[in-house]
Amino acid sequence: MSDTPKSHGRVSISATLQPRDLMTDRPRLKGAWTAKVITLFPQAFPGVLGQSLTGKALEQGLWALETIDLRPFGVGKHKNVDDTPAGGGAGMVLRPDVVDAALKQAAIGTPPSRADWPVIYLSPRGKPFNQAMAQRFSQAHGITLLCGRFEGVDQRVLDHHRIEEVSLGDFVLTGGEIAAQALIDATVRLIPRVLGNQASTEEESFSDFLLEHPQYTRPAVWEGREIPEILLSGHHAKITAWRKAMAERLTKERRPDLWRAYCEAHGRDPEEDQEL
Numbered sequence: 001m002s003d004t005p006k007s008h009g010r011v012s013i014s015a016t017l018q019p020r021d022l023m024t025d026r027p028r029l030k031g032a033w034t035a036k037v038i039t040l041f042p043q044a045f046p047g048v049l050g051q052s053l054t055g056k057a058l059e060q061g062l063w064a065l066e067t068i069d070l071r072p073f074g075v076g077k078h079k080n081v082d083d084t085p086a087g088g089g090a091g092m093v094l095r096p097d098v099v100d101a102a103l104k105q106a107a108i109g110t111p112p113s114r115a116d117w118p119v120i121y122l123s124p125r126g127k128p129f130n131q132a133m134a135q136r137f138s139q140a141h142g143i144t145l146l147c148g149r150f151e152g153v154d155q156r157v158l159d160h161h162r163i164e165e166v167s168l169g170d171f172v173l174t175g176g177e178i179a180a181q182a183l184i185d186a187t188v189r190l191i192p193r194v195l196g197n198q199a200s201t202e203e204e205s206f207s208d209f210l211l212e213h214p215q216y217t218r219p220a221v222w223e224g225r226e227i228p229e230i231l232l233s234g235h236h237a238k239i240t241a242w243r244k245a246m247a248e249r250l251t252k253e254r255r256p257d258l259w260r261a262y263c264e265a266h267g268r269d270p271e272e273d274q275e276l
């Protein structure tokens, strides 16, 4: 598959029954970016990804979603997927042999190179997810996402499969499913044709380290508050300059970390006092 060029034109129907393919009754464009999600809760997908622009693109086969249910890989009569933590302590840990079997299932038909097909464990210990990562993932052929539950996953299976850990932020969720959906959402909207207006991804927050300028729409006056006059002037160059200045001011005020990165990229002094 790694040598298959990404095309967005040919429709094929997937014949795979296992893993559960959320697209079986839908067309799938050959080589469409695919997310394979290993989870104890496959019914949680596509979830919110089935709505709006991502949902429409999923229907059209511009991207594909497969869930791999962890439960059938469980051991014994009760298909146990977890056990108590070695060394004691609260909670349960997902077993390495069970997770390994699911990862092997996910690897069928995917390119071995991690650059072509990243394999990710959603984890609060991971590298914080950001727009640059979403860009990188959108340029791969697809992605495998492992959703943890309970206290997490046995470390050995993460090391064995050279899994990259990605965090949604400095807080603890009950499971990886919401994080997986957030990651997929941010990624698929960067795939050409998923968003109606591709230009909008180039102007929004984090492109070039800046937060986005404030947005306004009708009515012109609401609760006594007016839309900044310049936006109604029809003067495009002035509007662009105003938006840029607002984006810079907001970034400087709210996110000194991004502001420093922006200044560095543009050869500016982060301390310089600008009339913003």
Ligand code: SAH
Pocket: 121, 122, 123, 124, 125, 146, 147, 148, 149, 150, 151, 152, 153, 166, 167, 168, 169, 170, 171, 172, 173, 174, 175, 176, 177, 179
């Ligand atoms: N004991 C772990 C937390 C486990 S939470 C710890 O203290 O680090 C259960 C599962 O939820 C995790 O395995 C992970 O898959 C998911 N999860 C929790 N918080 C997350 C976050 N901030 N980002 C991504 N996934 C998260």
